[in-house]
Amino acid sequence: MTPTLVRHHRYADSSAPVEAGTRARDWAEIQERMLAPLYEAVYERLEVGAGTRMLSLGCGSGLALLIAASRGARVTGVDTDRDRLALARERLASDAGQAAGPGRADPRARLVDSVPAAAPDGEAPYNLLTAFQPIGCAAGDSEGLAPALTSAVPLAVRGATVVLAGWGPPERCATAPVLRVAARLTESARSPRSGTGWRPTLRDDLEEVAARAGLKPDGSGRVSCPFGYADVDSAVRGLLSTGLFDTAVRATDRTQVEKEVAEALHPHLRPDGTVWMPNVFRYLVCVT
Numbered sequence: 001m002t003p004t005l006v007r008h009h010r011y012a013d014s015s016a017p018v019e020a021g022t023r024a025r026d027w028a029e030i031q032e033r034m035l036a037p038l039y040e041a042v043y044e045r046l047e048v049g050a051g052t053r054m055l056s057l058g059c060g061s062g063l064a065l066l067i068a069a070s071r072g073a074r075v076t077g078v079d080t081d082r083d084r085l086a087l088a089r090e091r092l093a094s095d096a097g098q099a100a101g102p103g104r105a106d107p108r109a110r111l112v113d114s115v116p117a118a119a120p121d122g123e124a125p126y127n128l129l130t131a132f133q134p135i136g137c138a139a140g141d142s143e144g145l146a147p148a149l150t151s152a153v154p155l156a157v158r159g160a161t162v163v164l165a166g167w168g169p170p171e172r173c174a175t176a177p178v179l180r181v182a183a184r185l186t187e188s189a190r191s192p193r194s195g196t197g198w199r200p201t202l203r204d205d206l207e208e209v210a211a212r213a214g215l216k217p218d219g220s221g222r223v224s225c226p227f228g229y230a231d232v233d234s235a236v237r238g239l240l241s242t243g244l245f246d247t248a249v250r251a252t253d254r255t256q257v258e259k260e261v262a263e264a265l266h267p268h269l270r271p272d273g274t275v276w277m278p279n280v281f282r283y284l285v286c287v288t
Helices: 020-046 063-070 082-100 145-155 176-185 205-212 232-240 246-251 254-268
Strands: 053-057 074-078 109-112 126-135 156-167 216-224 227-229 275-277 280-287
Touching (some): 020 082, 020 216, 020 227, 063 109, 126 145, 126 205, 145 156, 156 205, 176 246, 205 280, 232 254, 232 275
Parallel strands (some): 053 126, 126 156
Antiparallel strands (some): 216 280, 227 275
């Protein structure tokens, strides 16, 4: 799967608050597909298939699960965002209807809102754990990952593979200057709990998380994941759906954030009105 320019999306009223369900749809319909090359590169490298039993932390609206399931894997997705999880259920149910027939549950997929206490009844432990939500661009964005991995590792077989993902170097990520808008707008909302201001990616971000979770690094890779949008409005909605601008919205207001993000996107606006930002993401392969 390659990134495609998504259809146009516009806010009906830029001053009105965005409902959680709407933002989840923006993530599912606009932003999530930008990471598809990352998912596919990892699955190809690890030869994900019928023998794979995958537990995905922060599964979002389920695109990574769908791709793994299409390769024959049994998948369990975990996400604390109930609206994204609901969309993942819709997607997987639709896929199950096509694969197994109408009204039949997909035996390959399971979705939960917290790390399960055990693998599904009657099934072997997981042999692949993934955390595809990229870290390394916001202060504190990895704080919850190590504890989640610590909870998940006991559910996996000894020597299971774990994959972590992060943003690449800022000089390789055209989106980095756009993300800096969030940090600039939240300077007046300094709080140790804010945790969403942009910061430069550090070389060993992923390795530090792995060490805290007791994992042993066993290789890494980089993947090109360009962000492509049909227009500036779609780009703004997609980027705000990531949650990386939430603190900026609270510190100012959504209208101001949208305006400044749109201005930051102008260098990436092409003559046909589309927006294109080349990015590189990094993944780390570990073993339990």
